[in-house]
Amino acid sequence: MSERTDTLDTPVTPPSPKPRRDLGWWIRLALWLALFVVLLALPLYLEAQWLKAGQYMMVGAVGAMGLTLLTGQAGQLSLAHAFFLLAGATSYTVLSGPADDPELVGFGLDPLLALVGAVAVTAVLGLAFAPVAARLRGIYLGVASLALVFLGLYLGQSAESLTGGTSTGRPPAAFELFGFPFSNEGELEILGVPIRETERVWYLFLALVVVAFLLARGAVSGRIGRAWRAVRDNEAAAAAMGISVPGVKAGVFAVSSAYAGLAGVMTVLWFDILKPDESEFGTYGINVSIAYLAMIIIGGLGSVSGALVGAVLVNGLPQVLALYSTDLGWFTSTGENAFTPILISSFVYGAAIVLVVLFEPGGLAAIGRRITGLTRRGKDPT
Amino acid sequence: GTKGGGSDGGTEGAGGVQTDVGVTDSEITLGVMTDQTGPFKALSTGITHGNELWVEDVNADGGICGRDLKLEIVDHGYKADTAKTLYPQIEPKVLGLVQLVGSPVTAALSDDLEADEMTTTPTSWSSELLSNPYLMVVGTTYDVEMINGLSYLQEEGMLSDGDTIGHIYIDGEYGANGLRGARYYAEQHDLNLREVKITSSDNDLTNVVTGLRGQGVKAITLTTTPTQTGSVAAANKALGLNVPILGNNPTFDPLLHNSPAADALDDLHVVASSVPFSADIPKMKDVAQKFDAAGYTEPPNAGVPYGYAVAEVWGAVLERACENGDLTRSGVHDALRETTSADTGDLVAKLDFSTPGAPATREVYVAKPDASVDGGMTYIKQLFESEEAKAYKAPHQE
Amino acid sequence: MSGAELAVEDVTLRFGGLRALDSVSFAVRPGSLHALIGPNGAGKSSCFNVISGLYRAGQGRVRFGEHDITGIRPNRLAKRGIGRAFQNAALSPQSTVLDNVMLGRYALTRGGFLACGLQLPWVRKQERRHTERAAEICDFLGLGAALHTPAAALPYGAVKRVDIARALAVEPALLLLDEPAAGMNAAETAELADTIREIREELDISILLVEHDMGLVMGIADRVTVLDFGRVIADGPPADVQSDPEVVRAYLGTDSSDGTEAG
Amino acid sequence: MLTVRNLRVRYGRSVSALHGIDLDVPDDGVLAVLGSNGAGKSTLLRAISGTLGLHRGSVVGGEIHYDGKRLDKLDPAAIVRQGIVGVPEGRQIFARMSVAENLRAGGIGARSPTERAAASRRVHELFPVLTDRAGQRAGLLSGGEQQMLAIGRALMSSPRLLLLDEPSLGLAPKIVERISAIIRDIHEQGTAVVLVEQNAVMALGVADHAAVLEVGTLALAAPARELAESEDVQRLYLGGHAESEAEAERQVEAAHEQRAAKRGLSRWSG
Amino acid sequence: MDTFVQLVVNGLGKGAVFALLALGFVIIFKATEVVNFAHGSLVLFGGYLVVATRETLGWAGAAVVGVLSAGLLALLVERLLLSRSKLASPFSLALLTIGVDVIITEEIVRRLGVSLPFIGDAWDAQPIQVGDVTMFRTHLVAIVVATVLITLFFLAFRYSNWGIAMRAQAENKEAAALSGVRSWIVTSSAWLVAGLLAGVAVLFIATQDFSGAGLSRGTHSIALAAFPAAIIGGLDSTAGAVVGGLIVGLVDALSTEYVSFAFAKSAVFLVMLVVLVVRPSGLFGTKETTRV
Numbered sequence A: 001m002s003e004r005t006d007t008l009d010t011p012v013t014p015p016s017p018k019p020r021r022d023l024g025w026w027i028r029l030a031l032w033l034a035l036f037v038v039l040l041a042l043p044l045y046l047e048a049q050w051l052k053a054g055q056y057m058m059v060g061a062v063g064a065m066g067l068t069l070l071t072g073q074a075g076q077l078s079l080a081h082a083f084f085l086l087a088g089a090t091s092y093t094v095l096s097g098p099a100d101d102p103e104l105v106g107f108g109l110d111p112l113l114a115l116v117g118a119v120a121v122t123a124v125l126g127l128a129f130a131p132v133a134a135r136l137r138g139i140y141l142g143v144a145s146l147a148l149v150f151l152g153l154y155l156g157q158s159a160e161s162l163t164g165g166t167s168t169g170r171p172p173a174a175f176e177l178f179g180f181p182f183s184n185e186g187e188l189e190i191l192g193v194p195i196r197e198t199e200r201v202w203y204l205f206l207a208l209v210v211v212a213f214l215l216a217r218g219a220v221s222g223r224i225g226r227a228w229r230a231v232r233d234n235e236a237a238a239a240a241m242g243i244s245v246p247g248v249k250a251g252v253f254a255v256s257s258a259y260a261g262l263a264g265v266m267t268v269l270w271f272d273i274l275k276p277d278e279s280e281f282g283t284y285g286i287n288v289s290i291a292y293l294a295m296i297i298i299g300g301l302g303s304v305s306g307a308l309v310g311a312v313l314v315n316g317l318p319q320v321l322a323l324y325s326t327d328l329g330w331f332t333s334t335g336e337n338a339f340t341p342i343l344i345s346s347f348v349y350g351a352a353i354v355l356v357v358l359f360e361p362g363g364l365a366a367i368g369r370r371i372t373g374l375t376r377r378g379k380d381p382t
Numbered sequence B: 001g002t003k004g005g006g007s008d009g010g011t012e013g014a015g016g017v018q019t020d021v022g023v024t025d026s027e028i029t030l031g032v033m034t035d036q037t038g039p040f041k042a043l044s045t046g047i048t049h050g051n052e053l054w055v056e057d058v059n060a061d062g063g064i065c066g067r068d069l070k071l072e073i074v075d076h077g078y079k080a081d082t083a084k085t086l087y088p089q090i091e092p093k094v095l096g097l098v099q100l101v102g103s104p105v106t107a108a109l110s111d112d113l114e115a116d117e118m119t120t121t122p123t124s125w126s127s128e129l130l131s132n133p134y135l136m137v138v139g140t141t142y143d144v145e146m147i148n149g150l151s152y153l154q155e156e157g158m159l160s161d162g163d164t165i166g167h168i169y170i171d172g173e174y175g176a177n178g179l180r181g182a183r184y185y186a187e188q189h190d191l192n193l194r195e196v197k198i199t200s201s202d203n204d205l206t207n208v209v210t211g212l213r214g215q216g217v218k219a220i221t222l223t224t225t226p227t228q229t230g231s232v233a234a235a236n237k238a239l240g241l242n243v244p245i246l247g248n249n250p251t252f253d254p255l256l257h258n259s260p261a262a263d264a265l266d267d268l269h270v271v272a273s274s275v276p277f278s279a280d281i282p283k284m285k286d287v288a289q290k291f292d293a294a295g296y297t298e299p300p301n302a303g304v305p306y307g308y309a310v311a312e313v314w315g316a317v318l319e320r321a322c323e324n325g326d327l328t329r330s331g332v333h334d335a336l337r338e339t340t341s342a343d344t345g346d347l348v349a350k351l352d353f354s355t356p357g358a359p360a361t362r363e364v365y366v367a368k369p370d371a372s373v374d375g376g377m378t379y380i381k382q383l384f385e386s387e388e389a390k391a392y393k394a395p396h397q398e
Numbered sequence C: 001m002s003g004a005e006l007a008v009e010d011v012t013l014r015f016g017g018l019r020a021l022d023s024v025s026f027a028v029r030p031g032s033l034h035a036l037i038g039p040n041g042a043g044k045s046s047c048f049n050v051i052s053g054l055y056r057a058g059q060g061r062v063r064f065g066e067h068d069i070t071g072i073r074p075n076r077l078a079k080r081g082i083g084r085a086f087q088n089a090a091l092s093p094q095s096t097v098l099d100n101v102m103l104g105r106y107a108l109t110r111g112g113f114l115a116c117g118l119q120l121p122w123v124r125k126q127e128r129r130h131t132e133r134a135a136e137i138c139d140f141l142g143l144g145a146a147l148h149t150p151a152a153a154l155p156y157g158a159v160k161r162v163d164i165a166r167a168l169a170v171e172p173a174l175l176l177l178d179e180p181a182a183g184m185n186a187a188e189t190a191e192l193a194d195t196i197r198e199i200r201e202e203l204d205i206s207i208l209l210v211e212h213d214m215g216l217v218m219g220i221a222d223r224v225t226v227l228d229f230g231r232v233i234a235d236g237p238p239a240d241v242q243s244d245p246e247v248v249r250a251y252l253g254t255d256s257s258d259g260t261e262a263g
Numbered sequence D: 001m002l003t004v005r006n007l008r009v010r011y012g013r014s015v016s017a018l019h020g021i022d023l024d025v026p027d028d029g030v031l032a033v034l035g036s037n038g039a040g041k042s043t044l045l046r047a048i049s050g051t052l053g054l055h056r057g058s059v060v061g062g063e064i065h066y067d068g069k070r071l072d073k074l075d076p077a078a079i080v081r082q083g084i085v086g087v088p089e090g091r092q093i094f095a096r097m098s099v100a101e102n103l104r105a106g107g108i109g110a111r112s113p114t115e116r117a118a119a120s121r122r123v124h125e126l127f128p129v130l131t132d133r134a135g136q137r138a139g140l141l142s143g144g145e146q147q148m149l150a151i152g153r154a155l156m157s158s159p160r161l162l163l164l165d166e167p168s169l170g171l172a173p174k175i176v177e178r179i180s181a182i183i184r185d186i187h188e189q190g191t192a193v194v195l196v197e198q199n200a201v202m203a204l205g206v207a208d209h210a211a212v213l214e215v216g217t218l219a220l221a222a223p224a225r226e227l228a229e230s231e232d233v234q235r236l237y238l239g240g241h242a243e244s245e246a247e248a249e250r251q252v253e254a255a256h257e258q259r260a261a262k263r264g265l266s267r268w269s270g
Numbered sequence E: 001m002d003t004f005v006q007l008v009v010n011g012l013g014k015g016a017v018f019a020l021l022a023l024g025f026v027i028i029f030k031a032t033e034v035v036n037f038a039h040g041s042l043v044l045f046g047g048y049l050v051v052a053t054r055e056t057l058g059w060a061g062a063a064v065v066g067v068l069s070a071g072l073l074a075l076l077v078e079r080l081l082l083s084r085s086k087l088a089s090p091f092s093l094a095l096l097t098i099g100v101d102v103i104i105t106e107e108i109v110r111r112l113g114v115s116l117p118f119i120g121d122a123w124d125a126q127p128i129q130v131g132d133v134t135m136f137r138t139h140l141v142a143i144v145v146a147t148v149l150i151t152l153f154f155l156a157f158r159y160s161n162w163g164i165a166m167r168a169q170a171e172n173k174e175a176a177a178l179s180g181v182r183s184w185i186v187t188s189s190a191w192l193v194a195g196l197l198a199g200v201a202v203l204f205i206a207t208q209d210f211s212g213a214g215l216s217r218g219t220h221s222i223a224l225a226a227f228p229a230a231i232i233g234g235l236d237s238t239a240g241a242v243v244g245g246l247i248v249g250l251v252d253a254l255s256t257e258y259v260s261f262a263f264a265k266s267a268v269f270l271v272m273l274v275v276l277v278v279r280p281s282g283l284f285g286t287k288e289t290t291r292v
């Protein structure tokens, strides 16, 4: 986990001097669009529980994209993601919370403003950590950032007027867009399917994922992405090319935290409650940080679309497996040594990680690159 | 085709009873969202078995309202995220939830339960939960347990006004609610309360007890896990502190008798509103015998009688709803509100669900660890209610 | 562009007890090709590092034109018009040649996360323009066929050329090259010599070159400064330096039967 | 005696780097391997020393034998124990370890402690600067110093066959001379050498045999002296170090012509 | 004062066990640059074998079996999984260990069912009174064992080629191989030793005296709590592991009393953060230096 750039690990793709907008480019665009259309249509066909699971994958996707920019593109190992998730969740809840509650701090902002505010707050928190981060490298940075998770939980649990405390937690304001509520209120139908809270939140999350995705892709392929990779691969060379290394590091920390903050907002909207409890297995604990790391490595470090796949796997698999097995009556034995669906999904999660590293150390993105090798050649891993 | 819209509103079913979700002409389905994989699997499994035993009994007697009972059991492994997706799946199938394990899970589902009018029994006894009218807490709440327990200690001369006591509590709904009781009692009796906040995974409390010893506490009260109770008991003895320890219902598990802390348990007192597995009352004997007959592999614990008792209360509520001719969700809720004295054969004190926000009972037993009996505990004081507890106003009590 | 002179004035650099540079002074005249040579460990790369702000000199100054750039932060140099290629060709191995070279455009372009992420029209336009230029530079260095090849898959000689291309992409007024010919064979070296000459002529910039290939140095340099143990032991036109007995003793060693002890 | 027969090497699934190489290195020989960038010289050495696997490469055909023992199935450490030691391209010293520790690491493959002690003495004689810098972090040495350390490290296990990948890379002319002297010296003490070099003057000066690789195939193999006289070799590999002024002129001329065909670079106009 | 002394005693005793755990991380990191997230599951596995064989072999026999099998499991993980992914970066390998960890931990927790066995039979819950101070026997034995083992490793690192070979190969696999370092021996011996240490550590961890809990998921978390210890000391330093372990033990004990228990876990991390800001590679770790 050192900073050493190990040419031995370099996935080497065969050289090819292809221009960018060839036939393959259009095919890929068409595939992305097709996927998007399918995602748009899903709420019309899927039951609430599947939508709920899908939403959770989207939460993961946003967070994972942020982390892959930081850790994959800019080479800054971070285990602080859970902290920024908590910060985003708390900020949204506080900013949008009612201003007249005697015990809880709230600013009564419009939910959209609160969302933007939460993202901004986490970005600033990321910036604030940057000076520390700039001094550290590799695994040391990783563990140092882990400290934020513990501190965050401690503060979150202590600051009851913000978080509601661990006893009751605090419900977030339902999201609203220019007066349109993302709840069960109001009648709305598409093709005879009532569009209620679950469906609405699905579309909200989908929109957020798409925006986050396009931003990340654009950034990675542009000037700023090159600066990130340069800082990752050789700081001295980066500096010689005019890059302020501490500045870029701070910037990418801010961007990544902003993503995590947005994922935090989505988390709290998904759970309908903010509750910073259970340091070990909670929603904002270290296992969450590790899960995000797993997503981006499974997906392929630095790969934005890989992060999406990683999120689908890590956040989705346990959910889908639990749903399926209850549907189909798998693993329903009880008793103290039973193989419950939850247990099975842990096994599958573990095995998936092992298999990916074993057979494709470059992550699923590497497989993807090989598959699309016919349409996409020699482009940077984005 | 696309998925159809859900049909709302009750329909007239067999026997002229209104029904909506989870009830057919032949079956009533109740949900169990439990933890068979995570940290509370021991207690949860006991409760589930208690639920199951009762269902068998009821069905053997011809069911309720002419319908057989059925349990829909899902495991969420104490993970709130999993529970959150599993809930929409189980929701359209069940009338209510006889068991919902886990404070984080309950918190995450609280809004949904209210929106779906889903009467639910959480395996949590926090009076904070009572803000949600659909949560039916069977037994008394942690705060009341603490108040009663402290008054017991004082009555027995183990504590006097003005003493210092230490309260160790798990940060969260469980611990904070216990602490609320301790604070209330300490205020009444001018006790000097030292609060120590821990998390559910901090198991070694030697340093905490060392600190409390330095502060000269006369008793330690606990709202902790059984493992943590063991650690406190062991340290209490090892460090030569030897003060009485008072714990809430969930602080004890019979497995403690097999731990190195076994020799240090004599100072422990457990307050609870449901009986230990070994209780010497006819109903308990009956349940215990059924448990043995059922051939479960797990050792029995207090979850079994509790699970049975909860189900009995549900039986009473459903019977009433049936009488009212309304087995819809809202009908069940109305029936619950009309239930003023649910009788569980003293597995749990008599319950009154008519006052929104108030605990259904304020009566508790006091028990002591006893390795020689099944369930590991014998009770040393019968159901009682202290003056302080009677006067106490729960946070959401109207 | 060729207006600025680089002057290293009395620079001393210490690492613990070691004096890597000891009162070093020399000047690179505008538009000239200046070579810095000397035995291994003499302090050449260290001198580059002082100029580019990576090392902080204990004493002395570095001037570029009228600006004092002593101890300037390294990332300011690109903007000042100093481009640098590294002794160990510090490229991003997974990135393509074009991507590596585009990095050199960093100081010439603008746009942060949002601008890039949103692919604003002016960003796209800027990207297109600069990509064209980067490709042109690659072409010039004979990398035209490898634009989309990851750097890691290139043979060593090509890697060195990518590094030079990246330094050129900064559009420098002064180009620092640290052993550009290392790892190249004679024909390639000759070609490189040509390239370097052409760079200077067509772009009219100054070049400071560290190199051990005397054929190359003597063939193209206008002036040579020789370092030994951190001190300047000779400074002058190539021919003079080449025949300086001190330089022969310390560095060249040709026809020296006595040169076996030093090192 | 090292024999390489019909060696074929591939990187990853698609890049074929060597397609059928035959070579012999006698026990008392010095073989120089020449070839332009990407010809496969380093690949050849990696194949012999068993380190291809670390570069995603593999031997896909042919055999390598040393003293009758088949090498291409052995792992690198076992090959070192056969007495074959390599100095990889780009030095690859242990940057975070001290100079002394680097040398100690080099001695791990030594056959006996006495041998190790002798080797150590020899290394310090050859490269006194390594003695002076014994305690320094190797990564902070200058480029040339690192090269000396890399060679010294290889000598620590008293190899019988030494594989050098561009040892003159980045070395001052005087040191290059010294390295050739050292190679000759090493050779005289009974170590065979395979020397991959860009500096053909130096390589052909010390080698008795030479081979020229061209994109993965063996273009020429002959005694060094003969090769040095070959016109192609002179033009391609000896140019920069041409003995005659006229020769150098001619090359520059030729290069110019080549360039003329190519596009130049004009100034960037903002 | 009593309280302070008692806390220091508690802290040092725990610190010794943390040091043992930290050493496990350090050895593997030194040899491979991989951070072994599966350390917790090795600890659990060793403990589980003690539980499983205690009935038949008696405690001492079972303890030996437990220690050995933790070592073997580590070896197996290295041979069967890590060694097969030669091309994966230390980063990916660290992830691989997370995968392994999840599987082993979940399976052992499943097998443990609802039981929470304590396994420090020979020393657990038999405190000794020295004046007003209680000495926990588990702590005392742990201090002795940790001192002996750590000294042994220290010597092995210093006076054998093992240590050099480890560092060489962690830094550059190719160059190490070319120096005759038998990569698989170095790597597997590192894993074996780390596994054995995990096996020893669990005999102290799953006790009333140390963790207050029997073998369970919590045992696993404790192993990871030794992580800051390894970092504070410097991930590639043996001496650092010892110092880091003791610091963690003390900070944990003292902040419980003088700040708050809830803060103790954060306190350990805060101390770590401060150490890292001042010394970015830990107290004794090798500084990262690069040059161009």
Ligand SMILES: Nc1ncnc2c1ncn2[C@@H]1O[C@H](COP(=O)(O)OP(=O)(O)OP(=O)(O)O)[C@@H](O)[C@H]1O
Pocket: C015, C018, C020, C038, C039, C040, C041, C042, C043, C044, C045, C046, C047, C087, D140, D141, D142, D143, D144, D145, D170, E291
């Ligand atoms: N960061 C550093 N810390 C300690 N010593 C250093 C550092 N950088 C360089 N040195 C030492 O300073 C001296 C000069 O090194 P430098 O790299 O400048 O030499 P050089 O002239 O470039 O040599 P070469 O031609 O071999 O590359 C060397 O002895 C080297 O070991």
Ligand SMILES: Nc1ncnc2c1ncn2[C@@H]1O[C@H](COP(=O)(O)OP(=O)(O)OP(=O)(O)O)[C@@H](O)[C@H]1O
Pocket: A012, C152, C153, C154, C155, C156, C157, C183, D011, D012, D015, D016, D017, D035, D036, D037, D038, D039, D040, D041, D042, D043, D044, D055, D056, D089
């Ligand atoms: N790790 C690798 N992955 C893919 N291709 C490689 C790899 N290493 C080398 N190659 C390719 O194999 C061929 C031979 O390379 P090799 O490094 O052996 O050349 P070389 O003769 O040593 O060149 P140089 O003089 O530049 O060192 C080249 O085409 C190169 O691009």
Ligand SMILES: CC(C)C[C@H](N)C(=O)O
Pocket: B040, B043, B101, B102, B103, B104, B123, B124, B125, B172, B174, B250
């Ligand atoms: C069984 C109970 C002690 C569980 C507790 N209410 C919790 O979920 O945290």
Ligand SMILES: [Mg+2]
Pocket: C044, C045, C046, C087, D142, D143
């Ligand atoms: Mg240099």
Ligand SMILES: [Mg+2]
Pocket: C156, D041, D042, D043, D089, D165
């Ligand atoms: Mg090569």
